[in-house]
Amino acid sequence: MGGFGSGRQNGADCTDDFRWIDIRRWQRDGLISQGQQINWQWLQHGEKVASIGGKVETDRIRLFYSYNRIGEESEDLDYVVNLQTTSCNYGGARYWFICPIVGCGRRVAVLYLGGKYFACRHCYRLAYRSQRESNHDRADRKANKIRDKLKWAQGVLNTMGGKPKGMHWKTYYRTWRKYHEVSDQVLLGISKRLRIVDDWLSSMSNKKKF
Numbered sequence: 001m002g003g004f005g006s007g008r009q010n011g012a013d014c015t016d017d018f019r020w021i022d023i024r025r026w027q028r029d030g031l032i033s034q035g036q037q038i039n040w041q042w043l044q045h046g047e048k049v050a051s052i053g054g055k056v057e058t059d060r061i062r063l064f065y066s067y068n069r070i071g072e073e074s075e076d077l078d079y080v081v082n083l084q085t086t087s088c089n090y091g092g093a094r095y096w097f098i099c100p101i102v103g104c105g106r107r108v109a110v111l112y113l114g115g116k117y118f119a120c121r122h123c124y125r126l127a128y129r130s131q132r133e134s135n136h137d138r139a140d141r142k143a144n145k146i147r148d149k150l151k152w153a154q155g156v157l158n159t160m161g162g163k164p165k166g167m168h169w170k171t172y173y174r175t176w177r178k179y180h181e182v183s184d185q186v187l188l189g190i191s192k193r194l195r196i197v198d199d200w201l202s203s204m205s206n207k208k209k210f
């Protein structure tokens with residue numbers, strides 16, 4: 001159980017470092033139609049913790065949101081994710097995201113946001129692996145140490161568990177906060193390895209400097 005990206009979001013508590021968008025949900029909500037504006041929010045304890053905007057265009061969706069990191073200036077992102085359809089057995093079409101990461105292009109229902117860009121689960125795993133292999137990743141070791149203490153599965157791409165039995169709430173909250181500090185660093189490292197394919201963005205950057 002658990003595992004990368006499992007759990008609930010939107011309308012329910014979103015307690016993971018990762019946020020995600022699920023095109024099946026958007027399609028069910030009638031959001032995937034030409035010209036449709038999307039304003040998607042993530043909630044924590046019933047309060048909005050993050051949001052993104054989207055606009056559906058022909059065969060693609062434009063996503064815009066701010067990328068914020070503590071101690072850094074926030075960056076406004078605006079890029080497209082291509083869409084594909086497959087036909088259903090019972091008629092109608094099913095939509096998919098095409099993962100926008102360079103070298104990927106997988107057809108997926110869910111894209112994750114754990115840093116700067118939305119990417120499929122495969123891309124995050126790959127980036128995480130190369131991150132671990134290529135350096136003395138102290139933050140990653142630290143994160144795993146804390147996960148161990150909390151009796152959570154190893155690896156920042158796994159979901160977070162709850163408070164272990166017998167641990168005081170005060171200790172738990174302190175540990176949990178510490179975990180977020182280090183897992184943020186790990187995710188930052190991961191997201192730096194991801195590059196998006198974006199024709200729209202590159203065509204824009206020829207016209208104006210970002």
Ligand SMILES: [Zn+2]
Nearest residue numbers: 099104120123
């Ligand atoms: Zn991908």
